Amino acid sequence: MNNLTTPNLFNYRHGEFLQFMKNVLKVYGQVDTATLSLADKASKLETFTRALDEVFQPQMAQELTPELSNLDLRRDKALMGIKIYIDSQTYREESERVMAAQNLFANYISHGERIDKLSYQQETAVIQAMLQDWREGNLLAATQVLDLTSWIDLLNQLNKEFDEKYVKRAQEAPQPAEMDQKRLAIKSAYEDLTMDTVAFSRVAADREPYLNIIKSLNGLIDDYNLAVTQRLAGRGTDTEGVQPETPTPSEG
Numbered sequence: 001m002n003n004l005t006t007p008n009l010f011n012y013r014h015g016e017f018l019q020f021m022k023n024v025l026k027v028y029g030q031v032d033t034a035t036l037s038l039a040d041k042a043s044k045l046e047t048f049t050r051a052l053d054e055v056f057q058p059q060m061a062q063e064l065t066p067e068l069s070n071l072d073l074r075r076d077k078a079l080m081g082i083k084i085y086i087d088s089q090t091y092r093e094e095s096e097r098v099m100a101a102q103n104l105f106a107n108y109i110s111h112g113e114r115i116d117k118l119s120y121q122q123e124t125a126v127i128q129a130m131l132q133d134w135r136e137g138n139l140l141a142a143t144q145v146l147d148l149t150s151w152i153d154l155l156n157q158l159n160k161e162f163d164e165k166y167v168k169r170a171q172e173a174p175q176p177a178e179m180d181q182k183r184l185a186i187k188s189a190y191e192d193l194t195m196d197t198v199a200f201s202r203v204a205a206d207r208e209p210y211l212n213i214i215k216s217l218n219g220l221i222d223d224y225n226l227a228v229t230q231r232l233a234g235r236g237t238d239t240e241g242v243q244p245e246t247p248t249p250s251e252g
Contacts, residue, residue, distance in 0.1 A: 002201040004194055004214050005221040009187055011228050014179060018056055020224050021049045021186055027216045028193070036200065036209055041193040048189050052182040068165055075158035076116040079127065082151055083108055089146055100142035107133055120166060127159045 012020060025046055033039040086108065089101035108115075111130045115123055131152060134143050143152060194217065201210035 002198055002207070002211055002214055004198050005218045005225070007221045008225050008228055009183075011232060012224065014056055014183075016224065016228065017183060017186075018049070018052055020220070021045065021052075021190065023220050024190065024217065025049060027213060027220065030216075031209055031213060038193065038196060038200075041189070041196055045186065045189040045193050048182065048186040052179070052186060055178060055182065065169065068162065068169070071158055071162040071165065072120065075123075075127070075155060075162060078151065078155040078158060079116055082148065082155065085148075085151075086146065096145055100145040103138060103142045104134070104146070104148075107139060120162075124159055124163045124166070127155065131156055131159075 007020065009017060009020075025042070028038065028042045028045075031038075033042045083105075086101050086105045089097050090105060092098055092101070108130065111126050112118065115126050115130075118126060133139055134152060143149060197210050197213050197217075201207050201214060204210060
């Protein structure tokens with residue numbers, strides 16, 4: 001059998017699409033593509049797939065990068081340390097310190113009891129607003145009474161650094177159009193490679209290696225198409241499906 005099943009690439013989500021192409025490359029990685037005159041086309045597909053992987057992984061990452069995670073942890077520790085310290089000062093006997101601590105603590109709570117549990121950007125904005133309050137009038141004087149200047153400077157520095165790096169990461173994240181463009185390039189490379197494979201399976205003196213590739217690809221394609229069909233059948237109003245390309249007649 002030298003007929004190749006058509007993968008329903010149009011309905012593959014980015015993750016499904018990327019993993020499918022990685023699996024396709026594994027199939028070709030098990031044969032001597034140079035001997036089979038498929039090396040150039042396989043290399044092209046691998047290059048385009050790697051390029052998509054490089055932009056897909058940061059976009060899909062749900063957690064912060066290690067650098068951002070460390071900054072977030074450090075600012076949370078500074079934030080909570082300041083809060084606990086201010087609260088402890090309300091138990092002192094010196095009335096001036098008690099008053100300063102009470103004023104700062106009341107202002108802190110007005111911004112939220114668990115600022116450290118807010119979303120990343122919410123936390124950034126709230127810390128900025130709170131520290132702005134503490135730079136003026138009686139709250140500024142209160143920070144001086146409690147000798148909080150160095151700790152506040154550290155929190156301010158960490159908050160600014162986190163915000164800058166967080167925004168930079170967001171700006172560098174791939175846009176949908178970039179993902180779609182890379183998918184189209186991969187789809188074209190995949191079609192070139194598989195069309196050559198099918199053609200050689202019909203005219204080569206030794207057709208067996210090509211037929212084995214087609215057999216492996218068909219098993220792979222059937223699995224992916226079935227999984228996508230089942231997902232779409234149970235999707236209802238789910239709108240998470242990715243349809244980046246304009247469907248061709250062969251995909252419809």
